[in-house]
Structures are given as C-alpha cells and as structure tokens.
Amino acid sequence: MTRTLIQNGLVITATEEIHADVLIEGERVVALAATGSATAEAWTAERVIDATGHYVIPGGVDAHTHIGFGPDPVPDKMGRSSAFGGTAASDTFETGTRAAAWGGTTTIVDFAVQPVGGSLREGLDAWHAKAEGNCAVDYAFHTIVSDVNDAVLKEMDALVDSGESTSFKLFMAYPGVFYSDDGRILRAMQRGALNGGLTMMHAENGIAIDVLVEQALAAGKTDPRYHGEVRRELLEAEATHRAVKLAQVAGSPLYVVHVSAASALAEIAKARDEGLPVFGETCPQYLFLSTDNLAEPGFEGAKYVCSTPLRPREHQAALWRGLRTDDLQVVSTDHCPFCFVGQKELGRGDFSKIPNGLPGVENRMDLLHQAVVEGRISRRRWVEIACTAPARMFGLHPRKGTVAPGADADLVVYDPVAVQTVSAATHHMNVDYSAYEGRQLTGRVRTVLSRGAVVLDDGQWLGRAGHGSFLRRGTCGYLG
Template sequence: MRTLISGGTVLSSTGAHQADVLVDGETIAAVTAPGVFGADVKGTVDSVLDATGKYVMPGGIDAHTHMEMPFGGAFSHDTFATGTTAAAWGGTTTIIDFAVQKKGTSLLSTLDTWHGKADGNCAIDYGFHMIVSDVNDTSLKEMETCIDGGVTSFKMFMAYPGVFYSTDGEILRAMHKARETGSTIMMHAENGIAIDELAAQAVAEGRTDPVQHGLTRPPELEGEATSRAIALAKVTGSPLYIVHLSAAQALAEVAQARDTGQNVFAETCPQYLYLSIEDMAKPGFEGAKYVASPPLRDKSHQADLWRGLRTNDLSVVSTDHCPFCFKDQKELGRADFRAIPNGMPGVEHRMDLLHQGVVAGEISLARWVEACSTTPARMFGLYPRKGVIAPGSDADVVIYDPAARQTLSAETHHMNVDYSAYEGFELTGRVETVLSRGSIVVSADGFTGSTGHGRFLSRDLCQYLN
C-alpha cells in the first residue's frame, strides 16, 4: 500500500517546511519538495491524502499511561483496547504503559501478565515500563532480563507507603543497577510518609472532602522528594526521570540539577497546565473527578510549568492517563478522600491541549512536536523508528487541522470513562487523519483501525545519557 500525503506543512522538532510525504507499506519512503511526484502520481500510489492548509506531524507518543491498572480495589476503566483506540482518535500512535509489580511477586511474572493484557488488544503500538515496588536481590537481577526484553525503564515511588513505597536505601540499590545497565529510573517524587500523616490528621479532624487530597499533599513535599531523588541519583550516577511533575518547587530542583549537567529529566501533564486545586474544591463531590497524585496545584504554578517547557527543564508532556469512573469508582471515597481512586482521563486530548499552548504563544510548533513525540521517542529508546517524519521511520503520521474548532465533552470523547476533566473546554485545532504504520486508523470516516493492529515495541536505552 502506497500513500502520498501532499500539500501539507511537515512539522519536526526543528521547525516546519512544505513537503510531500510518501508512505510505502508500514514506513515512510520519502519526504520531498512539494509536487515532485507530479500530476500523474495517481498511477504510482494507491491513495492521495490532501493536506493543504494542514500540519503533517509524527504521531504522538504518550510515555505515561495506566490501562487496566489496579488501585485501591478498583481498576482503571480503559482497557488496552478502549484506551489505545481513544489515543488514536487524539493523534497518539504509541503508548508506553506501566506493568505494576505487587510486593511479593517477580518482575518477570508481572511483565508476562501485562503482555497478556495487551497482546492482540491494542489499536496502536505500545511498550512497557516496569514498576518496581519490591526491591530485593531477585528483582534487581530480573531488571537485567527486563532490559533484554525491551523494557528499559523502571518506575519507583516515594509515595504510597505499604503499597508501592520504596525506602531511600531501596531506591539507592535500584539506581546502582540502573547505572550498571544504562537503564532509566523513573520516580514518583512525593514524601509519602509525611503525606500519610497529614491525611490522617485531616480525617481525624473531620475534613474528608476531595479538596483535602490536594491540601494534604502540599507542593513543598513534592519539592523535597524531588530534591532527595536527585541527590540519590547523583550519588549513584544513575539517570533520573521525574514523572508527572506538578509544582514549581519540584521544577526548581530539576532545573538546578540540569544546570550542573546531571542526567535528570522530567515530564509534566496537561492537567497541571490547565486545571487547578479549585477544581478539586467544586461543590458536592464533583471534586473527586480531579483527584490524582501529585494533586492539582494552585494556578500560580502553571506559568512556571509553561516556562519549564520552553526551557526544556520539562522535557516531555505525558498524560498519566488513569481513568476511574465517577460512578461506583470515584464514589468509593465519599466518606474519606483517601479512598478516592487516584487518576484522571486524558490520553485522547494531550495533543490538542498542548496545541493550545502554541495558539497562546506559550510554546512553538517545534516544541509541541518535540515534547509530545520526538523527545519521548529519544528518551525511551524508540527514535528514529518513532517520533519523526523521515525516510525509514514508521509511518505514524498525523494530519492536523490547526484552524478546526472543537469542544471537549464526555458525550463525544472515546475514553471509557463517564466524565471529562475538560468538560466544555473550547479548543482550536483538531486531528483530521491518523496513520499507524501506514494504515489509516482515524479519518473523516471515523475509527477505521482495529484492536490487534498495535505491536509491542522492544525499546533501546535512553539516547540522552552522557
């Protein structure tokens, strides 16, 4: 199958230029000056997609999702089938999900379980990170086998004592292994011990509404944990990737470390750029829809996060997509905010929401592509197969209409969740057509892909390490 995408503006992490893109089978065959193929092109290709007035960009890579994730007796409501389909609707053609090790189980059996969940069920390509919650001699050795299997990044938690929490000593051991193998430690950086004490005090005093989730997880405790994680990484020589950074205090620690040349990277998420703790304070129990960790912050943090994206102190924008329905799931915490499943939906809207930053002048077109596609490809060992429109790369291509208008709503989104965190948001720009490895999966005809099209991606090591 040969497809020509003609007349569009091709976007990359270095700029924009007018070009035509020839897709042959699953890969990009050529990127040429406009019109090179001439008027008789229809005799040499199977289809022509007119991208006049549109952007042609590499498919998005969401490096932080949680499909079918267990949390507090519930499971996130998107399956790999529904979640990857929703991602495709929003221009994301690759996800990297988290395999969740339970204490007392092995990393390898965990990875097998997650392969079983995803294999044959994904509409787009996918990879895995591994959550390491039980650090011991066996799991440290198994990290090597995971790397051999294409899982080259390992997430740890300074939060959630008794569930995922690791001590500083355990983190140190895992970081030594990461340094030895060239793999990457990803860190949920919040001081979970202090947070649990503040939360217990709140409940004892009768403060149980959803906004307490944010008030008992103050930004100072994210900043402190980020500083501590950076210090441990410096001692061990391990690279460090801070996930879902939400607070100015944490960003300052990352910026300082990067200024000294340390291999420290960080991502943020759209919810921290557009939503705030005021959403958690909505009347009734509506605030439960916005409970995630780290929590939404005061709006004053948003300017710092946008600046961090411009300066590359925030390297990636992911979603931390972890959707729990309001009915029957978020409602588990009506009597106690600590029982509200942590997580929000967003995999479908990341590309569109970040485009609003372009519209508002917060970031450039090149930075949009870089943060949503090219950098996560480089960070997690997928470049140049993914993350770029170039000959030989996978034909993961998005045709994007920058002038289209849309209104976000639970009534129209494709995520398997009963509310939208961005209900009523009016956006400029919209995905028009999506190709995944050369196959059109989203077009004016709707979703034309299929679950099972997506393939597991065995990833290389991070390409940014010194």
C-alpha cells in the first residue's frame, strides 16, 4: 500500500487551521500531526509532497452539475424543447470531471433524469451508462422526479434504502417538461418525510413565467436580456415561499437550489428562523455576474442565460450576507455548459430558445477563494461552503469534505498567491467560452489527489478516465 506524505502546509478545514503534515495510506488519510513534531518527523513515505507556503484543503464537492444532461425529452406546450433547446450539455463525464479536478473539485453529484412516463430506475440506468468508466473523480447522483405516481414513490424508498440516490429534485418551472404541480410536490415531500430523502426544489413559478414569455415575444422583445426580465424575482420568491409551506405541511426537509434573488433568500431565512429544516444553495454566477452580462451587446448576452436567471448587481450583497450568516449553506455550480456557436445560437431571434446553462465546474473553488482575498468570507467558510457542507448535506461526510483520519484522501494543495486570468483559451471544460473571461483571480490549484492518487500536479494532468468511483450516500447529515 503506497504511503504519501504532504508536508509543511497550512491544513484548513471548516473548523480549524493548523500547520500540519498529512499521512496517507492507499486511498485514505490515516493521520495528521503538527509540522515539526516528533510524530511528523518520524513518518516516512514513498511519495512526499512539499506544501510549504500552500494550503492543504479537502477536495471540493460540487453537489449540482448537469454533465450528463440532454437532449431534452419532449417539446413543451409552447413548442420549445423546454429550457435546453433540444440539445445536450457539451461536457461529457470524461471532460467534465477532468475539468472539475483542474479546479480542485474531486466529487460531483450529477442529476439522473426520470423520463416522463418512465421510472426512476430508467433514468439512473441511463446516467450510470454515461458515467461508468469515464469519470476522472468520484461521482454520485441525485434523481430528477418528473412524474410523481405510486410506483415512483415506492422507488424513492428503495433508492434511499440502498444509498443509490437519497435526494430528489422537483421543478416548479418548465411546464410540459419537468414541471410538477403542488399536489405532486406534496406527495413527494411526504414520502421524503418518511424515508429520509431530501427534496431539492427548482423554485420559480413556471406557469406565470410562460405567460410573461409569450407576452414578451409577442411584443417583439426577443433579445437575451429579456430572459432575465420575464423570470421575475417575485416569481422566484413566491415559489420559494410556496415550497417552504408545502414542506412544512409534509413535515419534510427542503433544499432550494440556485437561489439568485434577495427576496427568495429572505423566505429561506425566515423559515430557518422559525426552526424549519430548510436549506439553500447559491452559485458563483449569482455572486459574480449580473443582468449587466445578459444585456451585453449583440447576442453576447446569450452566454449568460441560465435559470434561475442572473439578477441586478444589488442582489449579490444579500447572497454574500446569506453565506456569512449560514442562511445559505452551499455554493454549487449548476454546471450545464452549452457552446456559444451552434448551441446558444439556437435562440437567435427568440430568447426562449436559448439553452439554459453556464459552464463553471472548473472555476468555483478559485472564484470563492477570490472572495476570501477580498474579505467577503473566511478561509474556513470557503472550505465549508465548497467542500464540507455539500458533503454533509448529501450524505457523503465524513468520507468527503474534510481532512481527517479515515476520510478519503481527496486533497488539494492550493497556492493562495498565484495569479491567474480566467479564459476559454486555457480552461479544460468542453465549451467554447468562459462566463468569467478575462477575470483576474488570486489563488489556484497546484496539486490534486483523488482517493490518494495524484491526478494533477503543477500544471500536468496525471489522472485518467475511469479512476472515479460511484458513491452510495447516506441521508442528509443536518437532519437528526
């Protein structure tokens, strides 16, 4: 069994910072000891990694990706192929997980989609077939529930019991494709209250949004910026409020995905103040981008079309505050990349046909470290929202998301002073643009270990497709 020793780094977890050496045997961390202590000095290993002047942090956990997504199952009632243009995400599990590792993320949780009229099993089998043998880092699956019925509710029980999927996403948006009405949502939540599964919610009032889309297009408002205008903040807040109340009726926990608006966050904060098991996630795009990007001239704004949409810049302060106060617990990417040429262009002349989604799995850890540099969050909070909290939220902690004896040796040696410029010319995601093109960031990944294997070192890719393993999960670690 290979022994690896990481020496002289500042080990940062969600709870502490310590100058310590980390000893790894095979795929697991077996011990930590203060640098220079007699214990650390006595350790020997076949491979020694010097982390002087660097941080040693857990590998990132991105709990919201759509790497295996598409193409869309059916057109919606307006003749559109939902929000995704009838096309598939441009990253495969091979390219997407490799890009994740380049950015310091060593675990992803993707979404297996239940086909309408089919079973959860069908969706999971399709996603297993896409991912198996192709992933460079470890992976797990949530399940998108697009058709709630008695058979599906029983499947939910079995998936939670086996750990194959312990979280289930429903949509208040996209009528005719993924949309579930309140009755179906309530039934799924009631089942989660019984079996321990966590309900994830895309909270936007899709019925009302479709009315506004029709009205905008009829008025000749076709440019990308109107995507943000019709998906109004109040319709995210209303849906979030409704989701909270349905969860309260069901007695179930609720995790609201990609929170973008201050008013929606206020609904989550109010629920948490009342002691309800309600959790929230935001994404880098809502922290660093805005409607200014959607309004870029020509068709450039299409690059930034995602749902929930980008909001005016003033919402960013509320989201950062929510991360500091723990009203938002997790930052994930909602990584769902579509190339500008040939995919985003499907919506020229009709913003409703622009595939919804942004690339970002490679940028998340670095963008959040920039927030540390700027004083928005602490180093420990950086690790918590990017690594520890998502692992705990989705039943992967303490195997993932921390640096501790017994944990998987998913570790990142991070250079906090290196300066980089984000660009599509240098990123590793299989997409032809960067949402953060030209942005200068302080901090970057130097070395990445996935279950003890060095997959990236000093700009050299050493990983391989197929190294990543499928992870069975427990239930939410914040619940009892």
